Amino acid sequence: xxxxxxxxxxxxxxxxxxxxxxxxxxxxxxxxxxxxxxxxxxxxxxxxxxxxxxxxxxxxxxxxxxxxxxxxxxxxxxxxxxxxxxxxxxxxxxxxxxxxxxxxxxxxxxxxxxxxxxxxxxxxxxxxxxxxxxxxxxxxxxxxxxxxxxxxxxxxxxxxx
Ligand SMILES: CC(C)(COP(=O)(O)OP(=O)(O)OC[C@H]1O[C@@H](n2cnc3c(N)ncnc32)[C@H](O)[C@@H]1OP(=O)(O)O)[C@@H](O)C(=O)NCCC(=O)NCCS
Numbered sequence: 029x030x031x032x033x034x035x036x037x038x039x040x041x042x043x044x045x046x047x048x049x050x051x052x053x054x055x056x057x058x059x060x061x062x063x064x065x066x067x068x069x070x071x072x073x074x075x076x077x078x079x080x081x082x083x084x085x086x087x088x089x090x091x092x093x094x095x096x097x098x099x100x101x102x103x104x105x106x107x108x109x110x111x112x113x114x115x116x117x118x119x120x121x122x123x124x125x126x127x128x129x130x131x132x133x134x135x136x137x138x139x140x141x142x143x144x145x146x147x148x149x150x151x152x153x154x155x156x157x158x159x160x161x162x163x164x165x166x167x168x169x170x171x172x173x174x175x176x177x178x179x180x181x182x183x184x185x186x187x188x189x
Contacts (some may be wrong), residue, residue: 031127032076035134038067048074048081049113054083056115058155058177059076065089069111071138073131075116085131094147098169098183101116107145107185111135112151114156129159143186148181149174160184 036045044136046066052074055062066072068089075083088110095104116127136144148156161167165184174181 029077029103034135035071035073037071038069049084052115069091072160073135075127082117083127084113084115085135086106087135088112091180094183097172100169107143109139109142109144111144131162132159142189146184150180
């Protein structure tokens with residue numbers, strides 16, 4: 029494995045890189061991927077193995093409706109960045125090798141000292157929940173049902189200022 033982590037602002041992404049992001053998001057199966065969703069991200073991290081895209085993560089366009097769903101509306105104005113779109117290809121070859129944690133660390137460095145939120149499935153078996161907690165994100169507010177996934181979703185806050 030020869031992994032390369034590339035972080036770009038969305039206006040630096042080539043058409044090919046946007047296609048790679050869409051392909052990885054399609055495999056992730058948690059949202060309906062669109063070009064707009066990618067090009068509105070402040071930062072995108074693509075990971076390549078021998079020039080083949082194998083993982084994705086992003087600082088996303090902010091949708092603060094999650095704060096209403098989690099019934100913590102008053103905290104809304106303090107969190108202007110969201111981290112998400114995590115996907116690592118192929119269970120056996122790439123997962124469990126800290127690729128998502130490396131992406132998370134690099135993306136958080138891009139928005140140093142800023143408060144960040146994330147949403148993920150509220151399940152003990154969910155590696156993303158484990159990763160967010162490892163990075164000191166705190167589950168805050170009420171668990172709610174995700175619109176597309178119909179799963180229990182938790183809102184996680186990382187407070188840095
Ligand atoms: C979630 C995902 C991005 C993680 O990628 P990854 O590169 O394998 O993650 P990492 O190797 O960096 O870290 C995984 C951590 O979860 C832990 N983990 C793995 N399986 C777990 C489980 N069933 N329950 C709890 N923790 C688990 C690992 O032990 C590891 O933590 P550690 O380093 O402290 O031991 C990847 O599994 C994925 O693409 N899943 C499908 C899409 C998805 O769910 N995306 C998240 C959307 S919010």
